[in-house]
Amino acid sequence: MKKLIITFCATASLLLIGANDTHAQSATHTVVSGDTFYKLGQQYGVPAAAIQRANNQSSSNIMVGEKLTIPATVSxxxxxxxxxxxxxxxxxxxxxxxxxxxxxxxxxxxxxxxxxxxxxxxxxxxxxxxxxxxxxxxxxxxxxxxxxxxxxxxxxxxxxxxxxxxxxxxxxxxxxxxxxxxxxxxxxxxxxxxx
Missing domain, CATH: 1.10.10.2520 (Cell wall hydrolase SleB, domain 1)
Known part of the structure; x- marks a missing residue:
C-alpha cells in the first residue's frame, strides 16, 4: 500500500509539473530602467504588440515602476x-x-x-x-x-x-x-x- 501511495504521489507531481509547463500563465512585470516592449517581449516570449494591447498602451513609452500585465505566452x-x-x-x-x-x-x-x-x-x-x-x-x-x-x-x-x-x-x-x-x-x- 505504501508503494502505491508513493507511486500515486510521484505520478501526480509529474502531471502537475507538466501541466504548468504546457499551459503558460499571464504574469505581472514591474518596469525597470531600460525596459521596452520589445525587451519584455523577448524576456517573456510574448509579442511586444500583445503586451501593449493587454495594458491599453497606444505608444511605446513605459514608466519605471509601472506594473504591466504580461499576457499568456507560448509554453x-x-x-x-x-x-x-x-x-x-x-x-x-x-x-x-x-x-x-x-x-x-x-x-x-x-x-x-x-x-x-x-x-x-x-x-x-x-x-x-x-x-x-x-x-x-x-x-x-x-x-x-x-x-x-x-x-x-x-x-x-x-x-x-x-x-x-x-x-x-x-x-x-x-x-x-x-x-x-x-x-x-x-x-x-x-x-x-x-x-
Missing part, C-alpha cells in the same frame, strides 16, 4: 518543439529564414484553417500527408541549437507582423508543387514563403 514545451522544427526545416538557412519558418507555424496557429496550438500545427496530418516532413522522418527529434531557439523567440516577439506567410517550400527539393500555386510573400535563402 516552454511548445517553444522547444518549434525550435526543433526550425532546426530540422531550416538548418543551413540564413537566420531570417529560421525566424520565418517559426513565423509560419505561429501564423497557422492564429489562422482558422489550421489547428490552434503549436503542437497541433506541427503534428498535423491532412489527406495522409504530414504538414512538416521532419515529423515523418524523425529529424524533429534532434535537440534544437541556440540559433533555432533564438529564432523562435524572435518570431514570438514579432508575432502578427510581417506578410502573413502560411507556407514555405524549397523549389529545388519539393516533390509536391502545390505551394507554388500560392501567393509568394518572400524568398529567404533556399525557401519560398507564401500565403
Amino acid at each position: 516552454s514545451a511548445d517553444k522547444d518543439l518549434l525550435a526543433r522544427l526550425v532546426l530540422a526545416e531550416a538548418e543551413g538557412e540564413p537566420y531570417a529564414g529560421k525566424v520565418a519558418v517559426a513565423t509560419v507555424v505561429l501564423n497557422r496557429v492564429d489562422h482558422s484553417d489550421f489547428p490552434n496550438s503549436v503542437r497541433g500545427v506541427v503534428e498535423e496530418v491532412s489527406n495522409g500527408y504530414y504538414a512538416f516532413s521532419p515529423v515523418l522522418d524523425g529529424r524533429i527529434n534532434r535537440a534544437a541549437d541556440s540559433e533555432s531557439i533564438r529564432a523562435v523567440n524572435d518570431a514570438i516577439t514579432f508575432r502578427g507582423q510581417g506578410a502573413g506567410s502560411l507556407f514555405f517550400y524549397n523549389p529545388v527539393t519539393a516533390t509536391n508543387h502545390w505551394n507554388a500555386t500560392r501567393t509568394e510573400t518572400i524568398r529567404i535563402g533556399n525557401h519560398v514563403f507564401a500565403k
Whole structure:
C-alpha cells in the first residue's frame, strides 16, 4: 500500500509539473530602467504588440515602476518543439529564414484553417500527408541549437507582423508543387514563403 501511495504521489507531481509547463500563465512585470516592449517581449516570449494591447498602451513609452500585465505566452514545451522544427526545416538557412519558418507555424496557429496550438500545427496530418516532413522522418527529434531557439523567440516577439506567410517550400527539393500555386510573400535563402 505504501508503494502505491508513493507511486500515486510521484505520478501526480509529474502531471502537475507538466501541466504548468504546457499551459503558460499571464504574469505581472514591474518596469525597470531600460525596459521596452520589445525587451519584455523577448524576456517573456510574448509579442511586444500583445503586451501593449493587454495594458491599453497606444505608444511605446513605459514608466519605471509601472506594473504591466504580461499576457499568456507560448509554453516552454511548445517553444522547444518549434525550435526543433526550425532546426530540422531550416538548418543551413540564413537566420531570417529560421525566424520565418517559426513565423509560419505561429501564423497557422492564429489562422482558422489550421489547428490552434503549436503542437497541433506541427503534428498535423491532412489527406495522409504530414504538414512538416521532419515529423515523418524523425529529424524533429534532434535537440534544437541556440540559433533555432533564438529564432523562435524572435518570431514570438514579432508575432502578427510581417506578410502573413502560411507556407514555405524549397523549389529545388519539393516533390509536391502545390505551394507554388500560392501567393509568394518572400524568398529567404533556399525557401519560398507564401500565403
